[in-house]
Amino acid sequence: MPTLTLYDAIGAALTEEMRRDRHVIAFGEGIATKRHDLVAEFGALRVRNTPLAEGIIAGTAVGAAASGLRPVVDLLFAPFLCYAMDELVNSAGKLRYMSGGQFAFPLVTLAMTGAGWGVGAQHNHNVEAWFVHSPGLKVVMPSSPADAKGLLKAAIRDDNPVLFFIDIGLLYQPGDGPVADEVVPLGKAAIAREGSDVTLVSYGKTVHHCRQAAEALAAEGISAEVIDLRSLKPWDAATVLASVEKTGRLVVVHEANRLCGVGAEIAAVVAEEAFACLKAPIVRLGGPDAPVASSYPLEQAFVPQPEAIVAAARRLCRRQIA
Amino acid sequence: MTPHPANPHEIDARPLLEQMLLIRAYEEAIVAGSDAGTIPGTCTSVGQEAAAVGVVNALGADDLILTNHRSAGHLLARGADPGRLLAEVMGRRDGYCKGRSGSLHISVKELGVVLTSTIVGAELSMAPGVALSQGMLGRPGIVACFFGDGAACEGSFHESLNLAALWNLPILYVCENNHWQAFVHRREAMSREHVSEWASSYGIPAHTVDGNDVAAVLAAARVAAEQVRASRRPYLLETWTYRTRGHFEPDDQSYVDPAERAAWLARDPIARCRDRLLADGALNPSQAAAIGDRVATRIHAARAFAEASSYPAADELTRDVYA
Ligand SMILES: Cc1ncc(C[n+]2csc(CCOP(=O)(O)OP(=O)(O)O)c2C)c(N)n1
Ligand SMILES: [Mg+2]
Numbered sequence: 001m002p003t004l005t006l007y008d009a010i011g012a013a014l015t016e017e018m019r020r021d022r023h024v025i026a027f028g029e030g031i032a033t034k035r036h037d038l039v040a041e042f043g044a045l046r047v048r049n050t051p052l053a054e055g056i057i058a059g060t061a062v063g064a065a066a067s068g069l070r071p072v073v074d075l076l077f078a079p080f081l082c083y084a085m086d087e088l089v090n091s092a093g094k095l096r097y098m099s100g101g102q103f104a105f106p107l108v109t110l111a112m113t114g115a116g117w118g119v120g121a122q123h124n125h126n127v128e129a130w131f132v133h134s135p136g137l138k139v140v141m142p143s144s145p146a147d148a149k150g151l152l153k154a155a156i157r158d159d160n161p162v163l164f165f166i167d168i169g170l171l172y173q174p175g176d177g178p179v180a181d182e183v184v185p186l187g188k189a190a191i192a193r194e195g196s197d198v199t200l201v202s203y204g205k206t207v208h209h210c211r212q213a214a215e216a217l218a219a220e221g222i223s224a225e226v227i228d229l230r231s232l233k234p235w236d237a238a239t240v241l242a243s244v245e246k247t248g249r250l251v252v253v254h255e256a257n258r259l260c261g262v263g264a265e266i267a268a269v270v271a272e273e274a275f276a277c278l279k280a281p282i283v284r285l286g287g288p289d290a291p292v293a294s295s296y297p298l299e300q301a302f303v304p305q306p307e308a309i310v311a312a313a314r315r316l317c318r319r320q321i322a
Numbered sequence: 323m324t325p326h327p328a329n330p331h332e333i334d335a336r337p338l339l340e341q342m343l344l345i346r347a348y349e350e351a352i353v354a355g356s357d358a359g360t361i362p363g364t365c366t367s368v369g370q371e372a373a374a375v376g377v378v379n380a381l382g383a384d385d386l387i388l389t390n391h392r393s394a395g396h397l398l399a400r401g402a403d404p405g406r407l408l409a410e411v412m413g414r415r416d417g418y419c420k421g422r423s424g425s426l427h428i429s430v431k432e433l434g435v436v437l438t439s440t441i442v443g444a445e446l447s448m449a450p451g452v453a454l455s456q457g458m459l460g461r462p463g464i465v466a467c468f469f470g471d472g473a474a475c476e477g478s479f480h481e482s483l484n485l486a487a488l489w490n491l492p493i494l495y496v497c498e499n500n501h502w503q504a505f506v507h508r509r510e511a512m513s514r515e516h517v518s519e520w521a522s523s524y525g526i527p528a529h530t531v532d533g534n535d536v537a538a539v540l541a542a543a544r545v546a547a548e549q550v551r552a553s554r555r556p557y558l559l560e561t562w563t564y565r566t567r568g569h570f571e572p573d574d575q576s577y578v579d580p581a582e583r584a585a586w587l588a589r590d591p592i593a594r595c596r597d598r599l600l601a602d603g604a605l606n607p608s609q610a611a612a613i614g615d616r617v618a619t620r621i622h623a624a625r626a627f628a629e630a631s632s633y634p635a636a637d638e639l640t641r642d643v644y645a
Contacts, residue, residue: 025458045458051488056447056481063451066437067386068459071451086478090441091448095427099438100420101642102431135643159645 003174006166009145010110011035013152014072016181018042021070024156028057028074028110058084058109062091062161065107070156077123078113078165092161093136104159105136108152114205114255115299116169121291124168124299126204126256131163132233132265138186139232141165143207145175147230150184158186167204167255189236191243195225198249198313201240201266203229206253206304213309222317232262240266241274248279249316255303258286280316285309328544330537336605338379338536339595340613342371345395346592347621348404349567352394352411352425355625356571361412364425367395369534369566372591373498375399376539377466377559380547384463386434386452388445391426392498392565393438396468400433404620405627414631421634422642434463443476445469446495450482453491457554464492464550472503474517483524486556494543494550495521495558498533500565505577521558533561534591566590 004012015038018024027048032039038047050057054075061071075081081088092105113126131139138160142148148166155162192207193214200210207228214224225243229235244250250270252263263284270282285304292302349368355361367374374395381387381400389396397407402418410417411425418430426440437448449467456463473479474497486493497517501508514520521528527549531542539561546559564586568575575583599605 023459048489051481051484053481053485055478056450056485059444059447059478059482060451060454060485063388063437063448064454065451066448067452067455069451069455086441086444087447091437091439091444095429095437095439096645097642098419098423098427099429099431100418100422102419102429103437104645106645138644 004145004177005172005174006142006145006148007171009149009178010152010166011037012178013149013156014038015041017153017156018046023068024070024072025064026072026074027060029076031074054080054083055087058087059091061107061109062087062105065092065105065161066095066103070106072108072110072156074110076112077119078111078127079122079125081109081111081127084109088131088137088161088163089134093134096136105161106159108155108162108164110164110166112166112168112171114167114169115292115303116205118294118296118299119168120294124292126165126254126287128163128165128232129256129261132262136161138162138234139165140186140230141167141204141232142230143167143170143204143228146178147184147190147228149178150182151186151230153183154186157183162186165204169205184230187231187234187236189230189239190228191239192226192228193224195223195247197223197247197317198251199225199227199240199243199247200251200253200309200313201227201229202253203232203262204255206255209304209306210253210309212306213313216306216310217313220314222313224313235262235266237269237273240270244270244274245277248277249313250278251283251285251309251312251316253285253304253309255287257289258284259289261286283312283316285312328541330535330541333537333540334604335537335595335599338375338540339592339599339605340617341375341399342536342592342595343613343617344404344620345371345374345398347617348394348398348407348624351408351621351625353567353571361408362424363571364394364411365392365570366567367392369586369590370498370500370563371395372536372539372595373533373561373563376536377468377496377543377561379540380543381466382463383434384461385547386436386456386463386465387468388436388449388452388465389438389468390442390445390470390473391440392470393428397428397430397433397435400430400435402430402433402435404624408624408628409631412628413633414628415634416627416631420638422638443469443473443478446473446476446482447478449493450485450489450491453486453493454489456492464494464547466494466496468496468498470503471497471499471501471508471512471517474520475503475511480520483521483526483556483558487524487526490555492550492554493556494546495526495556497558497560498563499560500563502565502569504569516560518558518560526556526558528558528560530560530562533563534589534594536591536595
C-alpha cells in the first residue's frame with residue numbers, strides 16, 4: 001500500500017481532476033509557487049498566484065463558477081475566510097436561489113485549520129459550523145489522505161460551492177495512499193471502527209482520537225463504534241442514526257468550539273429521531289468558547305483528547321449498568 | 323458594417339429617448355404603487371436614465387452585464403420585459419427570478435445580465451471571474467460592471483481593479499456617480515471628486531462623461547467598449563449624474579440640498595434629449611407624443627401582467643438552494 005500525506009493527496013486530486021476536465025482551474029496566494037508540478041502540467045493560465053486579497057479571490061471564483069469554469073481556490077488559513085465571507089456566503093451561497101435557479105456555483109475553497117502548528121487563533125479557528133449554517137454551501141473535512149483525495153475530487157465535480165477544511169495537524173502525516181481515481185461521495189460518513197456499546201461521531205483529527213479511545217475502551221470490555229462524518233453538510237444522519245439505534249449511546253467529538261458547533265446539530269437530530277433508542281444522555285466534547293492559544297500545552301488542551309473521550313464513553317456505559 | 327459613430331452629434335437619439343421614457347415610466351409606476359401601498363418600494367433610477375441607456379446601447383449581444391440594486395435602467399435598456407420585471411418586484415412567480423429576488427437583485431441570464439447582488443461592491447468582486455471565463459472559454463463578449471460611487475469606496479472596488487489590470491481582464495467598469503451613497507453625500511465619503519481618478523493608479527484608462535447627456539454617454543461608452551474589446555484589458559467609465567429621487571421609495575429627501583437637486587433637475591436627461599431632438603427637427607411634437615403613448619401602453623400592460631401573476635407556491639420555499 002503506497003503512503004501519501006494529505007498535502008500530496010490534495011495535489012493528486014487536483015492533478016487528476018484538472019486532467020479530466022479542462023474547466024477546472026486553481027488559484028490562490030502562492031498555489032502556483034507551491035504546486036509547480038500543476039503549473040508545469042496545466043500552464044500558468046490554469047494555475048495562478050493571486051494578490052493577497054481573499055475577497056477578490058473568492059469573488060473571482062464565484063464569478064468564474066457561474067460562467068462555466070470550476071475554480072478551486074486556496075485561501076490558506078480558515079480565519080482568513082473572514083475576508084471572503086460576502087463572496088462565499090452572500091454570493092456563492094445565495095445567488096442561485098435568489099435568481100430563481102439561473103446560476104450554479106461549482107467552486108471549492110480550501111482552508112487549513114486546527115491544532116498542531118501552534119499558530120494561534122488567527123490561523124487556527126475551526127469555523128466549519130459557520131458555513132454549515134449558511135444555505136447553499138457544502139462543507140467537508142477529511143481525516144485521512146485517501147478521503148482528502150476522494151472528497152476533493154467529489155467537491156470539484158459537485159455543482160455547488162464546497163468549503164474544504166484541511167486539518168493542519170494531519171497535513172503532513174503519512175497515511176494509506178488512495179486508490180487512483182476513487183471518488184468519495186459528499187454526504188457519506190465512514191464507519192472507521194465497528195462496535196456495539198457506544199457510538200463516537202467525529203471528523204478531522206479527532207477521528208483519530210476516537211479510534212485511540214476505542215482501543216482503550218476495548219481493553220475495558222466496551223465496544224465503541226467510530227463514525228467519521230467526512231462531510232459536515234450534507235451530513236450522513238442515516239449512518240449516525242443507524243449506529244445509535246444499535247448502541248444506544250452517543251458521544252460527539254470535535255475540535256471546534258462546542259457552543260453551536262456541528263456536534264450540537266448531530267445531538268439534536270439524534271435526540272429528535274432516535275430518542276427511544278438512547279440508554280443514556282448524549283455527550284458532546286468540543287473546544288471551549290475561547291480563541292486557541294499558540295502555546296503547545298494550551299493548544300492541545302483545546303482539543304478533546306483520547307482520555308476525555310474514554311472517560312465520557314465509560315461514564316455513559318456505566319450509567320446504563322448501574 | 324458601418325462603424326458606430328462615436329461622435330455624439332451623429333447619434334440618432336430617438337430610440338434612446340424611447341428607452342429612457344420607458345425607464346422613467348416604469349419607475350414612476352413603481353413610485354405610484356409604492357405610495358398607494360400596492361407595490362414594494364425600490365431604489366429607482368430616476369434622473370440616471372441616460373447613464374444606463376447610453377452604456378447598455380454600446381454593448382453587443384455577446385457582452386455580459388453585472389449590476390446592482392439600482393438596476394431597472396440597465397435591465398430595460400437591455401430589453402427586459404417590464405411586465406416580468408414588475409412581477410419580480412411584486413414577488414410574483416412570473417418574475418425573472420420566480421419572485422425570489424424582489425427589486426434588489428434581478429438577474430436575467432438570457433439577456434446576459436448575470437449575478438446581480440445588492441451587497442454594495444459584490445458586482446465588482448464577481449466581475450473578474452466572469453471576465454476570466456469569457457477569456458478562458460474563448461467567448462467573444464466583454465463584461466460591463468455597473469456600480470455606484472458608494473461601491474467604489476468598498477475594498478472590493480480596489481481589489482477588483484487591481485486584479486483586472488494584473489490579469490488583463492476585459493471589463494468595462496461603469497461607475498454611475500450619482501452623488502449619493504444612500505444617505506451620505508459622496509463629498510463626505512470620497513477622498514477624491516471622481517472615481518475615474520482612482521482607476522489611473524491601477525494603470526486603467528478612465529474617463530468621466532456627462533451622464534445626463536445620452537448621446538455623450540453612448541459615444542463615450544462605444545469608445546470605452548471598443549478599447550476593452552481590442553485590448554482585452556479593463557477600462558473605467560464614470561457617468562456623472564444625479565439620483566433625483568430618494569435612495570429608496572419612500573424617501574422624503576429632507577437631507578438633500580434643494581439647490582443641488584434643483585440644478586440637476588434642470589439637467590434632466592430626458593428633457594434635454596427631447597428638447598434637442600425637437601430643436602434639431604429630428605423629432606416633431608406628434609412623433610414625441612406617439613412615443614409617449616407607446617411607452618404608456620407598455621407600462622399599463624406590464625402592470626396588468628404583474629398583477630395577474632400569482633405568488634409562488636409554498637413549495638418554492640426551499641427549491642433551487644442547491645444545484
Ligand atoms: C455591503 C453593503 N453595505 C451597505 C448597504 C446598504 N446600501 C444599499 S445601497 C447603498 C448605497 C450605495 O451607494 P452607491 O454605490 O453610490 O449606489 P447608489 O445607491 O447611489 O446607486 C447602501 C449603503 C448594502 N446594501 N451593502
Ligand atoms: Mg451613488
